[in-house]
Amino acid sequence: MAPGWWWSATDGRLVRYGSGVMRTQVMLLDHDPEVVAVACRPVEFVWREPDGSCLEHAPHLMARLDDGSGLLVDCAGQEEVSRRLAHRAEVVAAAVASVGWRYRIARPPDPVLAANLSWLAGYRHPRYRGGALAGRVAEAFQRSRPLIEGVRGLGDPVEVLPVVFHALWNGALSAPLDAPLHERVTVTAARTVGRRQA
Known part of the structure; x- marks a missing residue:
């Protein structure tokens, strides 16, 4: 590169x-x-x-x-x-x-972690924050659940997924990043509000 x-x-x-x-x-x-x-x-x-x-x-x-x-x-x-x-x-x-x-x-990070963060980094810009949808995203994942279940419960995945990925990048949501991200990965809302979530 x-x-x-x-x-x-x-x-x-x-x-x-x-x-x-x-x-x-x-x-x-x-x-x-x-x-x-x-x-x-x-x-x-x-x-x-x-x-x-x-x-x-x-x-x-x-x-x-x-x-x-x-x-x-x-x-x-x-x-x-x-x-x-x-x-x-x-x-x-x-x-x-x-x-x-x-x-x-x-030293080089685990390749899976690096790939997951590289994907989520594509949604790091504030334009993906999601406005009012961001609050609904946090509510949808108060209980741990598969990514796709929470997304479908909020609306069109094309609109919702970028907001979810942004929340995973900034720490408003969490998921195990040492395993490949996929639609059934378990996602949970963060217990505390981090500085990047404001």
Whole structure:
């Protein structure tokens, strides 16, 4: 996948990504309810090694969290991390821990989770919120039930499904995303109102 831009539902801004691996991690951060902002390479670390050489590293992503702290993320395209990245990760993790932030190397997510979130992300824009229908959607799923039953009880699936998918993206509804989404998946209304549901 070529470099591009991701429209973030979290803060309504475009976030640059340099690869498909990075795009997937931007999507995961955009879906995370603790994240309030996402940026691409906003900071670079420069330090001197014991042998006198100078090293630098710019983590791929930064997320501002709802508690005010930061999370720096490097995106690994595979489970195995190179020695080069592992060394830089140690230095960056120590530096950010000293100011109360976190650092992680994000490995590829489960393919089913990634596919489900990619589908739901297509409905992340507020235009799919559904106005008055959104409240009815939440009511329809107060009791856990198969997706299609709740949708058909609300009206035309062509009109209702985008609102349901938006609610699944923003956390107003929940479903197990570690298994393939399908019409019989069990959907439930969230017990608490999240920040993205307002």
